[in-house]
Structures are given as structure tokens and as C-alpha cells.
Amino acid sequence: MAERICNSTIILGNRPAIIGYGSVVGKTERDGPIGDEFDRFDVDIRFGEDTFEKAESRIQKIAVETALNKAGISEKDCDIIFAGDLLNQCIGSTFGLKGKEIPYVGIYGACSTMALGLSLASIFVDCGIANVAAAVTSSHFCSAERQYRFPLEYGALRTPTSQRTVTGSGATLVSRSDNKPYINSVTFGKIVDKGVTDTNNMGAAMAPSAADTIREYFLDTNTTPEDYDIIFTGDLGEVGTKLLYELLIKDDIDIRCRHNDCGLMIYDKNLRDVNAGGSGCGCSAAVLNSYVMHRLENGDFNNILFMSTGALLSPTSALQGESIPGVSHLINIRNP
Amino acid sequence: MFIKNEEYDLMVKKASRNSKKARDFFLAFLFGGLVCVIGELFGRLYVYLGADENTRPILVALTLITIAALLTGIKLFQKISKVAGAGVLVPITGFSNAIVAPAIEFKSEGFIGGVGVKIFSIAGPVIMYGTIASVIYGVIYYLMKAVF
Numbered sequence: 001m002a003e004r005i006c007n008s009t010i011i012l013g014n015r016p017a018i019i020g021y022g023s024v025v026g027k028t029e030r031d032g033p034i035g036d037e038f039d040r041f042d043v044d045i046r047f048g049e050d051t052f053e054k055a056e057s058r059i060q061k062i063a064v065e066t067a068l069n070k071a072g073i074s075e076k077d078c079d080i081i082f083a084g085d086l087l088n089q090c091i092g093s094t095f096g097l098k099g100k101e102i103p104y105v106g107i108y109g110a111c112s113t114m115a116l117g118l119s120l121a122s123i124f125v126d127c128g129i130a131n132v133a134a135a136v137t138s139s140h141f142c143s144a145e146r147q148y149r150f151p152l153e154y155g156a157l158r159t160p161t162s163q164r165t166v167t168g169s170g171a172t173l174v175s176r177s178d179n180k181p182y183i184n185s186v187t188f189g190k191i192v193d194k195g196v197t198d199t200n201n202m203g204a205a206m207a208p209s210a211a212d213t214i215r216e217y218f219l220d221t222n223t224t225p226e227d228y229d230i231i232f233t234g235d236l237g238e239v240g241t242k243l244l245y246e247l248l249i250k251d252d253i254d255i256r257c258r259h260n261d262c263g264l265m266i267y268d269k270n271l272r273d274v275n276a277g278g279s280g281c282g283c284s285a286a287v288l289n290s291y292v293m294h295r296l297e298n299g300d301f302n303n304i305l306f307m308s309t310g311a312l313l314s315p316t317s318a319l320q321g322e323s324i325p326g327v328s329h330l331i332n333i334r335n336p
Numbered sequence: 337m338f339i340k341n342e343e344y345d346l347m348v349k350k351a352s353r354n355s356k357k358a359r360d361f362f363l364a365f366l367f368g369g370l371v372c373v374i375g376e377l378f379g380r381l382y383v384y385l386g387a388d389e390n391t392r393p394i395l396v397a398l399t400l401i402t403i404a405a406l407l408t409g410i411k412l413f414q415k416i417s418k419v420a421g422a423g424v425l426v427p428i429t430g431f432s433n434a435i436v437a438p439a440i441e442f443k444s445e446g447f448i449g450g451v452g453v454k455i456f457s458i459a460g461p462v463i464m465y466g467t468i469a470s471v472i473y474g475v476i477y478y479l480m481k482a483v484f
Contacts, residue, residue, distance in 0.1 A: 153440050154433060155430065157417070204352065250339070
């Protein structure tokens with residue numbers, strides 16, 4: 001049964017396991033260094049739909065269906081789904097999962113949504129209030145661009161610190177199982193705001209929250225980075241990763257030799273548009289539900305920390321000159 | 337460990353890469369110049385075809401606007417501007433792109449609530465403050481003429 005230790009870490013004693021997962025990406029992500037790992041992709045950026053918003057909904061639906069297929073269960077077997085995305089009022093999730101026979105809980109954690117949803121799903125299964133719980137999230141380069149920045153055809157240039165929103169979705173199914181990778185603990189992070197106002201430097205805005213959650217986790221569990229095979233952060237990108245190392249070093253925590261950032265893994269760094277790396281809910285979701293899960297299943301990793309990092313801003317708060325608060329949630333996934 | 341916002345700000349500045357200014361300036365100069373050359377060639381063509389000196393600049397501006405709008409429509413403008421930067425964004429070609437891009441993009445929300453509302457979402461400030469500036473300029477010009 002879920003039990004809180006120290007400040008913010010929740011140990012899940014009943015070992016909720018990942019019984020199915022699915023990932024969908026766009027063409028640019030497919031052409032990236034880990035492109036072969038993803039389950040599905042489409043060369044059509046609209047995924048056969050007529051708007052980008054519908055395209056995002058579609059990839060979320062495909063991700064859930066892929067995960068259900070892999071787990072060999074039907075949607076009726078799924079007791080609850082936690083879903084979220086970056087679009088206003090989370091329409092990516094609601095329109096994508098509309099018509100599914102699964103009780104729906106919409107969540108918003110910006111790019112931290114994957115870890116947030118998966119944490120909640122794991123707690124539900126651990127407490128026995130769900131037999132199978134799902135978590136899904138998505139982002140789409142085009143729908144995010146038009147909501148947060150400029151129209152796609154506009155020629156404005158980006159600064160080198162900006163990140164490219166990943167077109168992708170990832171879905172994870174959690175249930176009791178003895179022989180699958182399981183969620184050992186979850187740590188919900190605090191909102192941390194260090195006054196960064198540059199919306200083209202999200203990595204810098206999120207790094208302090210990631211550092212805070214990692215620090216809390218190591219304190220709570222009395223462990224060190226050496227106890228884990230690898231630590232994944234969601235979408236800190238080049239700048240955020242650098243800053244995370246610096247912040248943690250100040251507390252004598254060195255994760256440099258066992259850390260990777262999903263935002264740095266997903267794209268070919270030489271692409272002109274990528275700048276400091278990938279971002280968006282779909283970034284950590286797609287990487288977790290492909291690359292990371294494959295390596296947990298084949299035994300390359302046995303004990304990992306997975307974090308999703310979110311920048312909690314809106315176009316309105318940014319225009320009003322507010323700084324960008326960050327939040328990061330952490331999950332410890334282990335092999336049985 | 338607690339870090340003050342000011343201290344973190346310094347860390348962020350150190351960790352953040354800046355744009356490659358020398359390259360950007362050079363490319364902007366090159367492409368901006370090229371846009372001017374294209375404009376000049378059209379200008380001479382129009383004079384050759386019989387346009388007078390007053391209509392020539394209008395025709396040149398219209399031509400550049402049309403070319404940029406077409407390039408935006410076939411998704412080529414953005415590719416050019418990624419290399420050319422301010423070279424194509426500062427001339428009137430950039431203005432054309434700023435109008436056409438939202439017109440294409442927000443078609444999915446309909447012609448009134450989408451295109452109609454959003455078409456000036458980027459160029460709006462330029463149009464508004466440009467108009468105000470020209471009114472102020474006009475008043476000053478009028479007064480100067482009256483005094484001297």
C-alpha cells in the first residue's frame with residue numbers, strides 16, 4: 001500500500017507494474033537518433049486529419065490503442081485513464097479519448113504530465129482502487145507553435161536556447177504483475193520559480209525544479225546517483241541540463257556520468273530548428289514508452305529514475321511579464 | 337541549497353549560447369541586399385515598360401509583397417528566412433509574410449473568427465504604431481513648413 005516517507009516520496013509497496021506501453025511520433029522524431037524505437041510514426045504531420053489539434057488527438061488515441069494491444073487487454077479492462085497535453089483546456093486528450101470506454105481524468109502538468117499521470121496511475125493500482133490504470137500525454141509541434149508562438153509559415157527566427165516541441169505521444173498501462181518493470185516509488189515535486197522570464201529558454205526555467213525534486217528524492221530515500229543505472233530528465237535540453245548539473249554540484253550531488261535528457265536524445269542535434277533540444281509533453285512520454293521501456297525489458301537498465309519536467313507558463317502570463325514556474329515529478333522504476 | 341534569483345540569472349546567462357552574430361549579420365546583409373537588387377531590377381523593368389517615377393516605387397513594393405506572399409503560401413519563405421534572417425524579414429517581404437502566415441494558419445478556425453481576427457496578429461502592432469508615427473511625422477512636417 002502506498003506510503004509516504006520523509007518529505008515527498010511515496011513508496012508503492014504493491015509494486016504496480018508497467019504491463020503495456022505505446023509510442024507514436026512524427027517524421028522528424030522518427031528520423032532522430034532513437035527513431036527506430038518508436039512503435040508508430042507518420043510522414044504526414046497531420047496524421048490524416050484536417051487540423052493539427054485533431055492530429056494531436058489522433059496520436060494520443062493511437063498511443064493508447066498500441067499500449068492496450070501490447071498488453072493484450074481491451075479498453076473496457078482499463079479502469080481509469082489520466083491524460084493531459086499542452087493545448088488550451090486539454091483538447092488534445094479529450095478529443096482523442098472521446099468515445100473510449102475508459103473513465104477519464106484530465107490532468108495538466110505542462111511537460112511534466114507523463115510522470116504526473118504515470119504516478120497517479122501507479123498510486124491507483126497500488127491502493128487497489130484500479131486494476132488497470134493508464135497514463136497518456138501528447139504534444140504536437142504545429143499545434144504548440146500556433147498556440148504558444150507564431151504561425152508556422154511566419155519566418156521569425158528562434159534563439160539558440162529555444163527548444164523544439166516534439167510531435168509525439170506515449171501511453172503507459174499500469175497493473176499488478178510479478179514479472180514486469182514496476183514503479184517502486186513516486187516523488188511529486190514542488191513548484192520552483194527562479195525568476196526566468198525568457199520563454200525561449202524553458203530549460204533554464206525548469207532546471208531548478210528538477211534539481212529540487214532530485215535532491216528531495218535522494219534525501220528521502222537516503223540513496224545516491226550511484227545506486228541507479230541511469231537518471232532521465234524530461235526536456236531540459238542543452239541549457240537546462242548544464243544548469244541542472246551545476247545546481248546539483250552545489251549540493252555535492254553529481255549525476256553527470258549517469259544522466260540523460262529525453263530532449264537531447266530525440267533529435268539529430270545538427271538540425272537547424274532543434275536548437276537546444278526537444279520539449280513538450282510528448283518528449284518524455286515517447287522516450288519513456290520506447291527507448292527506456294525497451295531497455296528495462298531487456299535488462300540493460302534495472303533501476304532507473306525517470307523525471308518529467310514542466311514549465312508552468314501560459315502565453316498570457318508570459319505577455320504580462322511573469323516569470324516561468326517549473327515543476328518536476330520523479331518516478332523510480334525497477335526490474336523485479 | 338538555496339540559490340538567489342540574481343545568482344541563478346548569472347548562471348543562466350553563462351550556460352546559454354548566443355546567436356552567431358557575425359554570421360547572422362553577414363547573411364542578413366547579403367539577402368537584404370539581394371531583395372533590394374531584385375526590387376531595383378523590377379523598378380527598371382517597369383520604367384522600361386512605361387511607368388513614371390511616381391508609380392515605380394509602388395509597383396516595386398507590390399511586386400515584392402506578392403512574391404513574398406506566394407513564397408509563404410508554398411512554404412518556401414520560412415525556409416529562406418531561416419538562413420536569411422533579418423535580410424528578408426526587415427524589408428517589405430517580411431511584412432507580407434507576417435500577414436499571409438496567420439491568414440493561412442488560422443483558416444482552420446473559419447474566415448471570421450480565424451482569418452479575420454488573427455490576420456493582423458503579428459503585423460498589427462507595426463500597422464498601428466506605423467500609422468501613429470506617420471501622423472506625428474505629418475504634423476511636424478506641416479508645422480515646419482508653416483514656420484519656415
